[in-house]
Structure formats: structure tokens, C-alpha cells
Amino acid sequence: MATSCIIGKKENNIVRCIKCHYDGYLKHVGWLLNDHYEDPKKIDQLLEVGDLETLGKSNECCRAYSRDKGEDYKNVKAQDVVFDNLPRYAMHTGANYVYLYDNEQWKYAKVEIFDEFDEPEVDLYFNSLSNWCWHDNYQKFYNNNSTVSLYDILTTFAM
Numbered sequence: 001m002a003t004s005c006i007i008g009k010k011e012n013n014i015v016r017c018i019k020c021h022y023d024g025y026l027k028h029v030g031w032l033l034n035d036h037y038e039d040p041k042k043i044d045q046l047l048e049v050g051d052l053e054t055l056g057k058s059n060e061c062c063r064a065y066s067r068d069k070g071e072d073y074k075n076v077k078a079q080d081v082v083f084d085n086l087p088r089y090a091m092h093t094g095a096n097y098v099y100l101y102d103n104e105q106w107k108y109a110k111v112e113i114f115d116e117f118d119e120p121e122v123d124l125y126f127n128s129l130s131n132w133c134w135h136d137n138y139q140k141f142y143n144n145n146s147t148v149s150l151y152d153i154l155t156t157f158a159m
Contacts, residue, residue, distance in 0.1 A: 005097040051076035
């Protein structure tokens, strides 16, 4: 089963976003966005490619549905979503994570779906991606430039 995500850039109250089908978890898409997509122009170029099967370190390394798999671009091009509608959009696309470039930094949210009286509701609580990033082949974890081992993280959270 795929871990899909939405990758978007917020300008004013509009989020221009694409979907990425595979590896949408923090250790892959989160890490790649944080380490390789810091430049707003590079992010715009990524969004212009349209929906992705997988994200790579550069646009050329991504596997895009239109460019690489021959799907009609109009069906996979970036969507403009009003920010307040992003939770419902995430739910309808089946995304597990949402990555949002806003105010010159990446943020992420895990899509949480709640069944409120048989009508699902979605909440997105965004956190700074730079504070939660895996690095060095996922063996070390850094939080605000302080490096700790994976063992330290696991034993801290186990308490």
C-alpha cells in the first residue's frame, strides 16, 4: 500500500499543490523537500511538472505521471486549493501527509480523519519540517541543528 502525500506552496490564501503517490512519509518526501527544495523557483518548477509517482532529489529524478508515464497533463496538473479547503482536499485524494511551503519554510501535517456523526472530518496540524528531519541515511536525527542518535530518540519517546 502506498503512502501518498500532497506537496503544495501557499501564496496568500491559495495552495498550489500536486499529489505524490509513493513514499510520502517524512523519511522520504519530507527529507527530500527539506534538503533539496529550499528555493521557491525550484518548488514552482516541481509543481509545474504535475502529479508524481515518486519524488526525487531534482525534477529530473522525479517520476511524473504526464512527463514520464504519458498521462494527459490536464488530468495531473497542479491544483489551486483555498487553504481552508486543504483538509477536505487531502481527505478526498487519500493523502497520508501534506507538505506545505509557507513563509519560506516547509511544514508538514499528518492527515487525521475523524468520523463525526458519520460525516468524516479532517484536521491538519502543521509542524515545521526542518525541526523533524531524518539525515545521513536515516541513522541520525537532527532537531534545530543538534544531532542525536536514533537510539536516543527511541529511548526518549519510549519513556
